Amino acid sequence: MQKLNLFYLNVVENLIFSSEPEDEVVQAICEVTIHGRISSKSSEQKFDLDNKTSKLLLQLLFKNYEKSLIYLNKWFNQTDEDIYKNSETAVNFMICVEETLFDDVINKSIDEEINAAERICQFLLSGHHLLNFILQDQTLCYNIESLSYLAKLKFVLKILVKATNNQETLDSIKNISQLNLLISNVKRLIEPTLAYTNTVFNFLIKEFVRRFSFSSVKHISNNTMMNWMTPKQIIGDNLGITERYVLIGSKYIQIKRAIQNGFENQNSTELQSVLEKDPQKMFPYFLICVFKNVLLMQKNINVLSCDIINVPFERFYSNKRHYLQEIVQMSQQVSNSIELNLLMLQLKYSIQFSKNVLILPLADMMESPLKFKESFIPCMPQDTLYDNLIALRQNRTTDNPTLYVKKVQQTIGLDQIFKKYPCPNGHPYILFDVIFSLMKRFLSKEILVNFCGRPWVITKCSECNENIGGTNHELCPGNTRLEDQDRTLRGYCLPTANTQNDNPANQRLLNPANFHILRFIIHCTLFFASNSKPNELIEIMHTKTLDLKDFFWNYLHKDLRIISKILNLNMDQVFILLHLVSDKMLSNQSSSFTKWQSKEERKNYERDFAENFIDCILASYEQTIAQASQELQKEAKNSNDEIQKLYFIAYEIVDDENHEFLTLYQGPDIWKYQPLCDYNVFKTKLALTKQYEHKILKYLVENDHRIKLIKNLNNMMKLINHINDGYYKRLPKHVVKNTSIKHCALKGIISKSFENENLLISIQAFQDTWFNSKQYLQKYAGRILDHI
Known part of the structure; x- marks a missing residue:
């Protein structure tokens, strides 16, 4: 095991990142990742490598594939008995080619991504005969040219899907003519292959569904310029709205079927019998059913005068008629992002009808936001630099050798050691200079530390990219010395969403996944507060805006994207996850934190909320989502919804039973859904593994600055x-x-x-x-x- 650990370290830190890896290095890595062994002249050492580890190593290796073409071609074309292992290696190779292309458009705008895809599309068109050769005539074999060509095709298709999956993204594109050119060229590139195979079109549909949502297919199908990407012979004629509410249990399903039967039989008897079992607990589910199954699906029905809905409503909820009027108004405003609106409605009722004391402040903030002007709202930033200074001063006698200041605390006050400055836009940072002097008399692990805290080099602010620091103890323009005071803001203190990147963040005790899920719930709460009390809400915000709904709507989308990135889930899976969290919030578990009057109370609230409603879902989220997906499939069989067919296309594209693949493109692994390998994905997965597993990879993750x-x-x-x-x-x-x-x-x-x-x-x-x-x-x- 020690040899294997050393191998990992040497590969990751030295060999893989060499600009020109030698053939022997390539061979050694291929042997250990594919065959699980390292051979030498004197012996052979076998290792049991799990799939994720081998893929990580291969991906690092294939970043340099252009330097190793001859050897890799030789490797891919070994004997027939290794063909399946070669297939897996080939897929990993393709992923790495895609990642290299995506690396070039990281943090680029959607217009720049479209330009990059169009350039590659032009290259593919210039070699269109090769695509025909791969898709039609080529026998099953692997070579670098064919694999990289297919990888580039997949890159272009993925950018096209990203740019067209919903109307909001389309509206954000500045150079629409460039997008139209890309759409036209991709159509020229792949449509002629339809006579031979539907594989590429299946891949497109799969990308729409698994990376975004089922509704994106409906959006494309209704667009005359783009509906060629979703041929009717593949998806059928009818597309409905995804029925995820079956995940919240039997109450919803009973009410849904009672409503459906009520319209079929033209009476409300069954619906009333279901509601009378427990009218109060049934009420939020009843509202969700009416919104989804009547207001959205049967727009020709006037709910306010429909006896099937009105009779039971008057019998059980006569004093709550304003809720019915509210969802009628909401349904008239829903034109896009229907699935997000459905999720938000469920969250709203989970907050309003939950008896859990952890949820009470959220309900209170939704109804009376002004009460929270002086509160420390969860997921808001705080002056962590100030907190760190206080912690250091309180812990100045620590024996921790990583920050040993015992020898200087009598002569230099720690308030003089660390000095705090703001960038030109007000984002704080700390400067300190560390000089270690290791002397014989300090061999007992004591370190003499000398700090000056004055600027000596210039870098960029991580928040806004302005110059910070300075040279020769002179600050950059716009940087000033801050007094030691707590600059934590109360109320809502985030800037507009478009000024923030989509990188995962965390605050205090929350990990990034917990943080962004809770922040999504906070923003959802404030979005509804903008409906009921906009004047109060603007009073608690440090960023003034003319459109409150748009402000929080943008943050909701941002949090969804980040949750998707952190957990490596597509949008449908993210929605499933949040539906489950929302349902958990309706439970009656107890806790003691109902106020956010101090930073400590906020920290404890965030911890309790995560432990009660999020951690239990995330503990095995992949398995939970898989089970939820099976429930969706099971329910779909009981309806005529075409979503069942789309589900099969998205997750079961190629039926490989008793099928002999004659050409490269037919191999299911080539088109298998492969989310890009992201460092944060490995970090998240490793954090969820048992403590004693993958020790060396965990070490590398803990020291991720080195990687x-x-x-x-x-x-x-x-x-x-x-x-x-x-x-x-x-x-x-x-x-x-x-x-x-x-x-x-x-x-x-x-x-x-x-x-x-x-x-x-x-x-x-x-x-x-x-x-x-x-x-x-x-x-x-x-x-x-x-x-x-």
């Missing part, structure tokens, strides 16, 4: 090797010590052949690595001391 910064290694080594090769012997140590890189460049010490662009990139790599790793120096030094 993230390895990308800089290549550029750093370029500069180091260039100086070593040409000038190392000519530069005495005292000269190097007193010479800056800028001075080297000006004096010509660095060769002119080392282009300016390379020099800047290399310097940036050094700077980025230093800024992101210096915070770990104390921990590193503490670990080194253990071995002295």
